[in-house]
Amino acid sequence: MVPDTGKQDGPAGRAREHRMDDDARRSMTRIGEATDRLLASAATLTDATVREPSPLPGWTRGHVLTHVARNGDGLGNLLRWARTGAKIPMYASREARRADIEAGAGRPAADLTADVRGTAIAFAAEAASLPGEAWAAQVQTLVGPPMPARRVLDWRLREVEIHHVDLGTGYLPADWPAEFVDDNLPVVAGEFAGREDAPSCLLQPDGDGFGLLRIGPERPAAPEVLVSGPPAVLLAWLTGRGDGSGLRVSGTGAAAAPVLPAWR
Numbered sequence: 266m267v268p269d270t271g272k273q274d275g276p277a278g279r280a281r282e283h284r285m286d287d288d289a290r291r292s293m294t295r296i297g298e299a300t301d302r303l304l305a306s307a308a309t310l311t312d313a314t315v316r317e318p319s320p321l322p323g324w325t326r327g328h329v330l331t332h333v334a335r336n337g338d339g340l341g342n343l344l345r346w347a348r349t350g351a352k353i354p355m356y357a358s359r360e361a362r363r364a365d366i367e368a369g370a371g372r373p374a375a376d377l378t379a380d381v382r383g384t385a386i387a388f389a390a391e392a393a394s395l396p397g398e399a400w401a402a403q404v405q406t407l408v409g410p411p412m413p414a415r416r417v418l419d420w421r422l423r424e425v426e427i428h429h430v431d432l433g434t435g436y437l438p439a440d441w442p443a444e445f446v447d448d449n450l451p452v453v454a455g456e457f458a459g460r461e462d463a464p465s466c467l468l469q470p471d472g473d474g475f476g477l478l479r480i481g482p483e484r485p486a487a488p489e490v491l492v493s494g495p496p497a498v499l500l501a502w503l504t505g506r507g508d509g510s511g512l513r514v515s516g517t518g519a520a521a522a523p524v525l526p527a528w529r
Contacts, residue, residue, distance in 0.1 A: 331369035337384035347414035438501035
């Protein structure tokens with residue numbers, strides 16, 4: 266049974282559900298395209314290169330690919346939760362998640378790629394099975410507040426795009442689709458807002474699509490720094506996938522972007 270999600274009867278309710286279905290289909294198209302790009306990069310790896318270090322400290326490329334696969338499983342669990350109404354956790358625990366990644370990281374390159382492909386297909390099938398009203402059902406990850414199932418698709422796209430960069434095969438933040446950057450820059454900046462361990466900054470992305478974005482403490486002890494530049498470079502800096510080279514900094518006399526704490 267799907268939990269009560271405030272479904273409306275009549276034409277207005279049906280139109281709302283139809284819009285949600287269209288949004289979900291568009292998101293799944295973007296996830297499929299991103300996954301195809303990741304799989305093309307994974308297919309270039311050999312059993313030797315897949316065991317080489319990735320840009321993520323302590324992780325090989327095999328760890329990255331295994332994480333993407335297990336993330337597909339975990340987010341698929343949340344979609345099943347939304348569809349059935351039965352609470353199905355994303356992962357059994359943090360420890361189980363970590364152990365599964367370690368256990369799978371050393372597999373041959375072909376097995377790792379097949380795992381990513383198979384779990385992506387299973388995730389897409391689970392998404393296709395959700396009725397319109399289920400996208401508003403509340404689910405919950407290991408951390409953070411409950412969220413509507415619709416956001417699971419946003420999370421999956423972010424995982425695939427960002428960890429493709431982490432694979433270290435030549436896919437760079439500059440290769441992220443503009444729509445992905447536009448959607449995620451304000452979201453990621455919002456996750457730094459109010460953090461006491463982050464420098465107090467105002468972000469000013471180039472172009473007309475954004476306003477100022479604020480990160481750091483709510484009541485900063487030091488003057489705010491203005492950091493501006495291309496949106497993809499800002500997103501890479503915030504997510505730890507870039508050192509801020511190419512950003513412009515003003516307000517402190519410093520020429521480089523401040524050092525950020527870990528995004529997550």
